[in-house]
Amino acid sequence: MEIRPILSAMMRQKVRAILIAGQIALTVAVTANALFLVKQRVDLMSRDHGFDAPNLIYVSYTDLRSGVDYFDAVDADLRLLRGLPGVVGATPVGAPPAGSGGNGECFTTQDGDLGTEVCHNRNKVDEEGLATLGLRLVAGRDFTREDVTFEGRDDRGYASRAIVTQALADSFFPDGDAVGQVVYSDGVAVTIIGIVEHMLGPWIHDDSVARVMLQPTVRQVDHPRFMVRAAPGERDRLVAEIEEAMLAATPERLVRIRTQAELLERVYRGDRAMVKMLLLVVCLMILVTSVGIVGLASSSVSQRTKQIGTRRALGARRRDILRYFLIESGLVTSAGILLGALGAIALNQWMVQTFSLERLDLRWLLLAAASIMALSLLATLPPARRATRVSPSVATRTV
Amino acid sequence: MWRYHFQTALKSLRRNPWLTSIVIATIGLGIGVCMTTLTVYYLSSRDPIPAKSDRIVAVRLHNWPVGESPTGGDDPPFELTYRDAQGLVEQGFAKHQAAGYNTDLVIHPEDEKQRPYLTEGRLTTPEFFPMFDVDFAYGAPWTKEQERDRRMVAVLSSEANDKIFGGENSVGRQVRADDSSFTVVGVLKPWKPLPRFYDVNAGAWEETEEVFIPLSLSPVLEARKGDGNTSCFAEADGDTWQAFLDSECVWVQFWAELTSPADLDQYQSMVEGYVASQRDLGRFPRTENVVLVQDVMTYLRDFGVVDDDARVLLGLAFLFLAVCLVNVVGLLLDKFLLNPGELAVRRALGARRKTLLAQRLVEVAILGLGGAALGLAFALAGLQLLRTMNVEEEVSHLDPKLMLVAVGLSVGSALLAGLYPAWRGSRIPPARYLRT
Amino acid sequence: MLEMQSVSKIYRTHLVETHAVRDLTLTVEDGEFVAVSGPSGSGKTTFLNIAGLLEAFEEGSYRLDGVDVSGIDDDTASRIRNEKIGFIFQSFNLIPDLDVFDNVDVPLRYRGLGARERRERITATLERVGLASRANHYPSQLSGGQQQRVAIARALAGDPRILLADEPTGNLDSLMARQVLDLIQDINEAGTTVIMVTHDPELARRAHRTIHVLDGRVTNLDAWVAREAMVAQAADS
Known part of the structure; x- marks a missing residue:
């Protein structure tokens, strides 16, 4: 209602207003982008991993003995692990899920490097793999003992059967019907016998993370690896018990045990740190800008004590005075937000180009703008309330 | 003369302890955040074998x-x-x-x-x-x-x-x-x-x-x-x-x-x-x-040894510093224009504009030094915070060379932020403030 | 028009109580031009503040334009000031960030009038004080006399029942002072009640009657003159 005179009064002291508007613009630009980045990271970390992350334990060891049959040893270990009270299941694995280590490979839908080529993550489990990891079979069948090959012991060679995630099945065969189909790589043919709903692979930040192929294979490696699934609430007790039991059975080995939660904590460490740092910078920026807004409003009020008194004498009610300063602040903030919206898009453009990040979702810009507007008015409130307490009799004071 | 400027500046800063602390805190925050991210960036992008890395x-x-x-x-x-x-x-x-x-x-x-x-x-x-x-x-x-x-x-x-x-x-x-x-x-x-x-x-x-x-x-x-x-x-x-x-x-x-x-x-x-x-x-x-x-x-x-996150954070940290500096410009404008204090008297007593400008800049440089000290403390805390998030110790300790950079950056940016307010302040016609 | 009964105003600090206005009783008739005089510190500004509802008072009663305004709330006081009272201040109190037009506009805005009516009133009053051509000037571009005329225009634009002037010529040279005073007299002759505070007996002579305030009380002029004479005598001897 009284925007024009407020605006023209502001233009008479524009440096201060321009400074705050600029500060708000930068804050909006940074906040929108930072919140957007935070949202993406939080989405990433809170994804459904498919496997039963809270109850899984990763066990690996280095055998110090020589001349021991690898597969006999693994068999013994599995019997031991499966026999521990509180253990729901155990399976040998190629690598722990979401542990930043494993195999990546590419298969085609037709032999001889023809058809659709899809790159994915491969992991190895035995017949208890799905149950141990907590995966849900949605089509086809689970592995049986007969499916499992022991690379190096039997001469069945590369496992010819696999269970794939729905995401991988859809990539190979977008029309469905993946079960029973054969995929090829370098002369090897693998038949898809089952599909699990969802599971993330080892490289949690890779595009291919949801495309996982599980093979019924136990392979001789330097450090045998197992995943153990604990009954709910039993995990922490089992961590200590497993190490004890394994060393009791064979003291000549170095055992390493980690919970899947620890592995996840490790792979998301950078994201977590990034989220915290971004939030810290945003909070500090908003704090500093609020201090700036309080400062502008305060100096605006103290410069105009006489003017406020005069306005009161001329009939302004307290709320008119309050409104005056809120409108003034709102105008500066609006200008800053408009400028900041452009800045946010420019900043995002730069980040898209330099770091190949995603394009800014404008809802985050709106959120940043709205919260900064609210904050700005809130920051103006204390000095504006001080202004309402200026007595109208200031007008007749001659100083 | 500089000694005198220094003493006068200290007096002026003491007269306004709130404003002085807010200015120092603002510069300190900006420098602290910049130094934290700069440290991670600098240490992860450093040359591991400087004598020979080019051959x-x-x-x-x-x-x-x-x-x-x-x-x-x-x-x-x-x-x-x-x-x-x-x-x-x-x-x-x-x-x-x-x-x-x-x-x-x-x-x-x-x-x-x-x-x-x-x-x-x-x-x-x-x-x-x-x-x-x-x-x-x-x-x-x-x-x-x-x-x-x-x-x-x-x-x-x-x-x-x-x-x-x-x-x-x-x-x-x-x-x-x-x-x-x-x-x-x-x-x-x-x-x-x-x-x-x-x-x-x-x-x-x-x-x-x-x-x-x-x-x-x-x-x-x-x-x-x-x-x-x-x-x-x-x-x-x-x-x-x-x-x-x-x-x-x-x-x-x-x-x-x-x-x-x-x-x-x-x-x-x-x-x-x-x-x-x-x-x-x-x-x-x-x-x-x-x-x-x-x-x-x-x-x-x-x-890609320096990860993109470190670069993004470094960029955002400098934008934050910019916000802090703009804030400081505003605060100093208030200080130098609204409370010109005895400066107007000094003008009336014959101080030249240049002299007043110099005195204001000394004042600002002191604020910058204060900001640097606080900024280093914030940076230490920031890096400690990063280490609690398991960021490698190798890239999160305060480097002596960077401490110098912090001081330079702080004083430099304080002077940058103070230049315009000081200039405006030195141009106030003395009569305007001597009138009762 | 204005009726004060035993009005008192006390300023309290933690050490002393000062009676700024004590037991003040006064009636001003509709259309009167009253001068209030007295030495500085006598309480005449406080009287004006109370009369103009700029300050509350502790004791007594006050009726303005037939309405009892003792103990009214802040919003009501604001509305009465806006609708019934026009103020003229010694230091003009124009808002330096606004031009002449916007300055006159201020009280009209608070009354919530439409844009057209405001423009008409502003133009009319600026014409009345002879400053229509300066509507887009800022106060700093005007002389003191012009500024005070803008202030008078601002006071008149709201069509007040009563005009309160606080040393309206205190910051003006004599030529300008006379112009301003002529204007105030014109306004009074057009029917507006005027109360003007001044310490200058010359100015007071323009009023229908003069009230003397001393130590926060309305005093009989003769008594005051006698006392002044006594003081002078004492000083002489």
């Missing part, structure tokens, strides 16, 4: 089929096949060259009471040590002859020697690793290049390996690769270790030291000559983008 080069060969590459783009892989790495070492085109990879080893300490422990070892060729200026506490690298003859010799890191031999001169003694026994020929002085540039694949911020043994032992010991990627576009010809060594899988690091950076082109063409000779064996199907020779810093940049 130590990594060789990247593209043995993959046309249109495929393990790098995501179309550039050659970051590692070589075992046979190419060995081949280039044998060719000896450069002043020094070394190939190598990281492996897991179980060390059995001499003292039977100590439990065996798992650690990292490195198979490499003897020029690794002179090329990377690694100093020896005792002994020397193994010789080329020992390398050729696959002798069971080892060089221990200083840490390993402390653990296994209590820090004594262990040259000539035996060390048991896995199922083998090695004769110690040398012990290194403490050495920890940051980042661990010679094998960023196995981790840029990991410890130096504890045991170094000849690369030629790989087929004998069947020492599998420890940390790091192995990328293959085809399966090996059989299940044996030798078959893997002969395969087209890339997994071995190769570095060469040139006499001068100017030799790079010449070296590149020699490597291309080697690749041409390999084509006769039916290898290297590509014709474009086959040989890439990169100095240390270029290689590290390409590999």
Whole structure:
């Protein structure tokens, strides 16, 4: 209602207003982008991993003995692990899920490097793999003992059967019907016998993370690896018990045990740190800008004590005075937000180009703008309330 | 005169303790956040071997089929096949060259009471040590002859020697690793290049390996690769270790030291000559983008040792500093224009504008120094915070050089922020404030 | 028009109580031009503040234009000031950030009038004070006399029942002072009640009657003159 005179009064002291508007613009630009980045990271970390992350334990060891049959040893270990009270299941694995280590490979839908080529993550489990990891079979069948090959012991060679995630099945065969189909790589043919709903692979930040192929294979490696699934609430007790039991059975080995939660904590460490740092910078920026807004409003009020008194004498009610300063602040903030919206898009453009990040979702810009507007008015409130307490009799004071 | 400015400035700052503290706190926050992110960026992008980084080069060969590459783009892989790495070492085109990879080893300490422990070892060729200026506490690298003859010799890191031999001169003694026994020929002085540039694949911020043994032992010991990627576009010809060594899988690091950076082109063409000779064996199907020779810093940049998050945060931190400075400009405008204090009196008493400007700037510089001190404290806290989030200690400690940068940045930005308010303040007509 | 009964105003600090206005009783008729005089510190500004509802008072009663305004709330006081009272201040109190037009506009805005009516009133009153051509000037571009005329225009634009002037010529030279005073007299002759505080007996002579305030009380002029004379005598002897 009284925007024009407020605006023209502001233009008479524009440096201060321009400074705050600029500060708000930068804050909006940074906040929108930072919140957007935070949202993406939080989405990433809170994804459904498919496997039963809270109850899984990763066990690996280095055998110090020589001349021991690898597969006999693994068999013994599995019997031991499966026999521990509180253990729901155990399976040998190629690598722990979401542990930043494993195999990546590419298969085609037709032999001889023809058809659709899809790159994915491969992991190895035995017949208890799905149950141990907590995966849900949605089509086809689970592995049986007969499916499992022991690379190096039997001469069945590369496992010819696999269970794939729905995401991988859809990539190979977008029309469905993946079960029973054969995929090829370098002369090897693998038949898809089952599909699990969802599971993330080892490289949690890779595009291919949801495309996982599980093979019924136990392979001789330097450090045998197992995943153990604990009954709910039993995990922490089992961590200590497993190490004890394994060393009791064979003291000549170095055992390493980690919970899947620890592995996840490790792979998301950078994201977590990034989220915290971004939030810290945003909070500090908003704090500093609020201090700036309080400062502008305060100096605006103290410069105009006489003017406020005069306005009161001329009939302004307290709320008119309050409104005056809120409108003034709102105008500066609006200008800053408009400028900041452009800045946010420019900043995002730069980040898209330099770091190949995603394009800014404008809802985050709106959120940043709205919260900064609210904050700005809130920051103006204390000095504006001080202004309402200026007595109208200031007008007749001659100083 | 400057002394007088200084005293006057201090008085002026004391007269307005609230404003002074807010200004210092604002500068301090800006500097603190900038220094925290700058430290991580600077330490992770630093040159691990400054004396030689421009003439130590990594060789990247593209043995993959046309249109495929393990790098995501179309550039050659970051590692070589075992046979190419060995081949280039044998060719000896450069002043020094070394190939190598990281492996897991179980060390059995001499003292039977100590439990065996798992650690990292490195198979490499003897020029690794002179090329990377690694100093020896005792002994020397193994010789080329020992390398050729696959002798069971080892060089221990200083840490390993402390653990296994209590820090004594262990040259000539035996060390048991896995199922083998090695004769110690040398012990290194403490050495920890940051980042661990010679094998960023196995981790840029990991410890130096504890045991170094000849690369030629790989087929004998069947020492599998420890940390790091192995990328293959085809399966090996059989299940044996030798078959893997002969395969087209890339997994071995190769570095060469040139006499001068100017030799790079010449070296590149020699490597291309080697690749041409390999084509006769039916290898290297590509014709474009086959040989890439990169100095240390270029290689590290390409590999992405500094992660994008650190860059994004650095950018945002400087925008934050900008916000802080704009805030300070506003606060100083209030201080210098609304409360000109005795400045107007000084003007009336004959102080020149220039003098007043100088005095205001001294005041601002003091604020900048205060901001720097507070900023360093904030940076320390910030880095501590990062370490609690498990960011590597290697990239999160306050660097002395950066502390100077902090002071410079703080005072510089305070002066920048103070210039306009000080100038405006010095131009106030004195009469306006002397009138009652 | 204005009726004060035993009005008192006390300023309290933690040490002393000062009676700024004590037991003040006064009636001003509709259309009167009253001068309030007295030495500085006598309480005449406080009287004006109370009369203009700029300050509350503790004791007594006050009726303005037939309405009891003792103990009214802040919003009501604001509305009465806006609708019934026009103020003229010694230091003009124009808002430096606004031009002449916007300055006159201020009280009309608070009354919530439409844009057209405001423009008409502003133009009319600026014409009446002879400053229509300066509508877009800022106060700093005007002389003191012009500024005070703008202030008078601002006071008149709201069509007040009563005009309160506080030393309206205190900051003006004599020529300008006379112009301003002529204007105030015109306004009074047009029917507006005027109360003018001044310490200058010359100015007071323009009023229909003069009230003397001394130590916060309305005093009989003769008594005051006698006392002044006594003081002078004492000083002489």
